[in-house]
Amino acid sequence: MAIETISRQGWFSRLKGAFFGILFGLIFVAGAAALQFWNEGRTLRQARLLEAGRQDVVELSAMGAESRRAGGLAYVHGELRADGQRLDPEFNQVAEGLGLRRRVEMFQWKERKETKEETSVGGSKTTRTRYYYEQVWDDELIDSDRFQEAAGHQNPERMPFESQTWKVEKASLADLQVEPEVLSEVGGWRPMAPQADRLPGNLAASLGVEADRLTTVNGEPQIGDVRIHFERLPDGPVSVVGRVQGDRLGVERRELGELLLLERGEHSAEQLFSAAESRNSGLGWAIRVGGFVLMWIGFGMVFGPLAVFADILPFLGRLTRMVTGLISGVLAGLISFVAIASGWLYHRPWLLGLIVIAIAGLIAWIGLRARKPTPLAPPSSMPPPPPLS
Template sequence: MGDTFTEITRVSWFTRIKNSVIGVLLGLVLIAGMVFLLFWNEGRAVQTARSLTEGAGAVVTVTPDRVDPANDGRLIHVTGPVSTTSRPSDPTFGISVDGVRLVRTVEMYQWKESSKSETTNKVGGGQETVTTYSYSKEWSESPNNSAGFKVPQGHDNPPMEIRSERFQVPDARLGAFTLSERVISGLGGEKTLALTTDMTAAIDAAYSGNKRVTVAENRIYLGFSSTNPAIGDYRISYQVAPLGVASVIGEQRDGGFAPYQTIAGDQLLMVDDGAVPAAKMFADAQSANVVLTWILRVVGLVLLAIGFGMLLAPLGVAADVLPPLGSLLRMGTGIVAMLLAVVVGFVTVAVAWFWYRPVLSLIVLAIAAVLAAGLIYVGRSRAKAAPATAQPA
């Protein structure tokens, strides 16, 4: 059996019309959802910014060597060495190291299905799609379900019995302060754990499976050959979050840190690797808030455009009786969908700002009004130009 398979499917014009009408309903739902997302995002951004500003004005930096009961309930900033009484360990392979967290990454050698489709519109509104499925072997951390392949025969993947996993110490301290699981999880700085051939015997003794164990290139290989893997073989690597200096901002409670409830609405519990001043931690958090706000704005606008595109899709499908006409109309509806997304998105953001930030909302509403006026002007100009071009010379 070859590693490619080609399938041809045909859809009638009436079926496409029906599907596009269903798409209209989904488009309406998507538009409503994105309007809500954009509105909510502006409120979230304002609340987070105000909470961080409030926290920056209330935080107190204290030394790590002593927990002062007088600071209970206050927002504190502490920088100091992290220590533990235990080591993160992976019992499956007998790996144990100094640190706060051991991360095991497991990949299995398996079949992967890829597909490529080419769709052609036919005279009469029908559509023909030629899909080519191809199969290749790859290392993958996620199991590929071969039962769902278009051609499962000859491309069987075994169950993935060993998965990626994180092993974290149950407790740790920052100087005299106790660190909760949530704070420990915030510690990063993972570094690749060096695996050597000297570890092979210990790893082999801990491993209870029936595959051959070898160590090469900082990885554990389960299989006959690390250079010529077979389907179902594994390769495993590790990263470790080492002990070191960390900085934490949170409410002092019970000798440790808890989320600090701000008047603005957010809870503050911030963790950073290294000796980071409180001012920088808050500045970084403000920057991250701005980045997240813009990401959600862009996502909202893109999905709004998709929603309006689904709303206008029946026009293009109806015109596909003559494929060139359908392509031309679809190009036009695509432009209209993008313009509608920009206008609706700007208006939504403006209304949200009027609710949360009244002054800035007036600026955004003015921009939306200019865009709308521009659309009307362009439309009227084209309407006036059309009769003139139709007159004979």
């Protein structure tokens, strides 16, 4: 069953709101341009850091005792292992390896809405919003007090159990002790069947095992029922590029930034650097495109009053939005190009200097060509015509 609400807004009120939107549109445009400019520096610094690391990295076995005492960038691969077990003290669940994770889902009401807007002659707008309510499993608490129709769709005020993670603080790789900031980069969580025989008595009475998880469901799920999943982070082979100093493996810190590359499995140092360069390039392009979209939205807000003004005749308002949308896209593209290009050149001053010198040379050459006098035509060597008889 859906609930529908209807709201109406007059033309003058819409126009006033659109003028306020100009300020936010300009903020969007300026913020997007600044983001794109900054991104060029970030991408270049990361690329230089990876290139320098590629040149400096050495195999752990190639580091002598003196080099290890001084510290340096090294490539290490082998079995990453941790002693002991990880324990969930509330559910008394244990796991071998690097970590144990508990993820809790609760059966709750969720609100979904669909909005339809209609513009009438004269510029007023009618908004029809339909609210739908469905029951879903979610690992985040949904606040039902914010629902349009809270009556009959109440969720519990808190989760009966919290999601938690327990990870080791010490582990070994080859003959090295791995620092916690390196361990935090290790992924590869795997599902773990719950150990029902280890549950405390009070929980064993209220929880059952279903499809490798604990649950309070008995028949059809009811609002407030929970499902509890357990996952473990196993030991296993990893490949790492990081700072080795003595018997410690940590993060390499340089003026350009921090360098730590880690992947599950056996990978060469070259493969680790290539993957990192690909991620850096992908992130750079994602920020460029995101800045362009944000700028397009911003220009759309700047031109918003024109569309609202034209809404006095709805078909004219739709046409105006199409035109201003196209103009906004063109402007966003042009300014994005300027922001990206200026950031690219700003962080490469040597190239900027070459371009300035080339432009100055071209201007000087054109000036000299303009001042050079045009040579006079040479006198004709043809004999004069014979006299008329």
